[in-house]
Amino acid sequence: DTAVSQTPKYLVTQMGNDKSIKCEQNLGHDTMYWYKQDSKKFLKIMFSYNNKELIINETVPNRFSPKSPDKAHLNLHINSLELGDSAVYFCASSQRQPIVYGYTFGSGTRLTVV
Amino acid sequence: AQTVTQSQPEMSVQEAETVTLSCTYDTSESDYYLFWYKQPPSRQMILVIRQEAYKQQNATENRFSVNFQKAAKSFSLKISDSQLGDAAMYFCAAGQGAQKLVFGQGTRLTINP
Numbered sequence: 227d228t229a230v231s232q233t234p235k236y237l238v239t240q241m242g243n244d245k246s247i248k249c250e251q252n253l254g255h256d257t258m259y260w261y262k263q264d265s266k267k268f269l270k271i272m273f274s275y276n277n278k279e280l281i282i283n284e285t286v287p288n289r290f291s292p293k294s295p296d297k298a299h300l301n302l303h304i305n306s307l308e309l310g311d312s313a314v315y316f317c318a319s320s321q322r323q324p325i326v327y328g329y330t331f332g333s334g335t336r337l338t339v340v
Numbered sequence: 341a342q343t344v345t346q347s348q349p350e351m352s353v354q355e356a357e358t359v360t361l362s363c364t365y366d367t368s369e370s371d372y373y374l375f376w377y378k379q380p381p382s383r384q385m386i387l388v389i390r391q392e393a394y395k396q397q398n399a400t401e402n403r404f405s406v407n408f409q410k411a412a413k414s415f416s417l418k419i420s421d422s423q424l425g426d427a428a429m430y431f432c433a434a435g436q437g438a439q440k441l442v443f444g445q446g447t448r449l450t451i452n453p
Binding site for chain 1: 373379383384385390392433435436439441443446
């Protein structure tokens with residue numbers, strides 16, 4: 227049973243399209259995150275939800291919209307995809323604050339915009 | 341703002357030897373947590389080791405240990421008896437009550453047979 231599962235693992239799409247990435251965790255964690263890993267491997271936080279409430283919203287284009295229907299699920303919808311959106315997107319979860327035990331990551335979604 | 345710096349973009353070591361990866365961080369908080377993550381070519385992020393800032397004792401997990409120097413804000417990872425499977429990107433990260441981890445730029449570790 228995968229603890230944090232992301233779908234799809236790979237996504238190739240054309241500029242201007244809209245796409246979604248889904249994430250689910252079965253660990254009972256309260257907090258979930260979206261991180262972006264760019265081509266230089268740098269990991270940057272995008273969003274964080276605590277029990278369905280948005281608590282971190284970094285400087286991200288508003289074409290990116292997260293949604294958390296319940297504390298086990300966190301989705302990321304991207305409108306009007308651009309070439310610069312190509313990256314690996316990681317979902318992660320953690321126990322309640324403070325972050326004592328670190329994150330459990332999903333396997334990542336490699337998004338390629340052509 | 342919290343920052344994490346890994347000054348070694350790449351490191352290499354002979355199999356069975358010991359290697360140390362460097363990490364420095366900056367935080368104004370007194371209570372925080374430090375982590376090392378491994379990212380092999382499979383892309384999966386794997387937690388290697390963690391350290392609570394209030395503990396002076398260095399954390400150890402089998403062949404992996406840390407050298408935590410709180411005053412110097414340094415948190416290095418030592419890998420003993422390096423194995424081919426240790427080849428990966430290694431990321432240092434710091435977290436505090438803000439509920440997010442801030443990651444360093446990563447160090448690519450190559451193991452030479």
